[in-house]
Amino acid sequence: MSPRTDSPREGARPVVGISLGDVSGIGPEVTAAALALPRVRRALVPVVFGDGPALERFALFGTYARATPETLERPSRPTVCVVTELGEKERQPGKPTRQGGKAQYAYIQAAIEAARAGRVDALCTAPVSKEGISRAGIPFMGHTEVLAEAFGREVLMLMDGPRVRVALATNHVPLADVPRLLTVERLVAQLKLLSTSLAPVVGHAPRIGVLSFNPHAGEGGLLGREEVEFITPAIKLARRQRVDAHGPLAADGLFARVEHFPYDVVLAMYHDQGLIPAKALDFERTVNVTLGLPVPRTSPDHGTAYDIAGKGRANSVPMVEALLKAARLAPPGRSTRSRAARPGRT
Template sequence: MPDIPPLAVSLGDPAGIGPEVIATASARREELGLPPFRVIGEPGGAVPGEPTRASAQTAYEALTEAIALVRRGECSGVVTGPVSKAQIAQVAPGFIGQTELFADACGLPHTASVMMLAGPSLRTVPMTVHCALADVPGRLSQELIVNRSRIVARALQRDFGIENPRLALCGLNPHAGEDGRMGREEIDIIAPAIAQLRAEGIDATGPHPADTLFAAHKRASYDVAIAMYHDQALVPLKTLDFDEGVNVTLGLPIVRTSPDHGTAFDIAGKGIARPDAMIAAIRMAGDIAARRLVPKTRAS
């Protein structure tokens, strides 16, 4: 790994499991070959499992300071500890989520960033995220799918070293709609988006029935699965890679990863929280930062 500035690891809500999994990762950094990192934020008087306005303020300040360190060039990327959106919204009105905060800090619209979940077995991206399932069909559009898939393809090339990324797009409906008998989203929206992506030189296939796309022999045929809604992406990822899943923000000039789990207030301080996802997030952020510093042309 080239000599790069350390990562900034924001503490997350100190009443959650963030401090303990970060502490474990820090203690094992050399053993695991993790890149250097700085922990941003102080637990203070936080009590495990008891979130307060003060713990939310700590989490928010650690997050904004970590972003500032990267923007000043003092750190090469950010790994964000888990936070409670509801708690932070009490101290920072208008806070939507960490991904949106990063886009704001970069002066970019929220649509410029894409959430990818990545683990040892699977990478997957949901086209729609935190909305009611009933609202998904109305939010899908050819433009949305094309724009977000372009961001994904570019990021896989730049940040993951995949020269010709293969995108497999899920259908929305059971059996990918069965030629319109179970819905027309595949015909009217998803297939035209795939055709446009292919015309631009992006290796996109589908629409694939989601109930078969995540089988082991299918996963070998693509580099990322593009899902149409939250659970279509996260259920297989968490089933396959629950303890090592990483949330990666694509499309921004700032490197940002996060363990794909929440604050887990219910187990905080009990010594049973597994650090695997935090370790994986630190490792992935270091790899991406290194690739951006020394771009690679060879696929990996």
């Protein structure tokens, strides 16, 4: 399926809050490159939450209005919201620092507060370093977990690509902890959230493939009990609640049929089980979407890439796709406080 690049109509652009990520990574340069494209400019009004001096490296941001988190109002034109003013040594490309770790977390929080206040319609988060934030003394497992806590919602991570959509039953947790998190109640809630979120996109109750946890779907309990005790009961209960769920399915063979994929979305049991096929099939255009929030949130599917930061080699396509999807998920003229984020094709 080819990616769509259509944009919201002129004059009806949603406001998208963009957290800059680690200023020592590629976040600033891919954000600047993406926002310089006419099709992105036509699609949204950007508010970039980041570091003032770091953004001054890019001529584009010199044309933007300026604000701080305290003075920011709902903007009608592109805006830089200056959250930090880091010293030169704290914002060098490819050289992450403790202060930079604190700063990237501050950008996320400022963007969240703007969303709560209705000043932005959607969020797009540039890549951060979990290690860098944690080393700065801030417990951090990922954007998804921070957003869930900030909005008090149960959420679901969805990797939304041109060829497959893959959601994650568990996110950034050690693999050894996954089995205890796979409860029937949790899986049923996730399947229902997937079904309600995707139904408007696909035009029917989405057909959901549910992956197994163990090899060969557990072989009836011979290779593990998770399928017998949790996954199969959850599928049966969800189906009784009108969710079109199928499985458990062995992951090793499912994604080999991607050209004639039998499911609208797949629920994977753990992080790498879902992200490896999603990234392998279309790394550039797969967008991380958080389901269950009152505002849409998207993110490009890559990290900080310190090794190429500041060298002009970073690919902005993932950021372009994430921004366009954020714009598409946030139709203007609707309250951000009550809207549920729904994924769609870019």
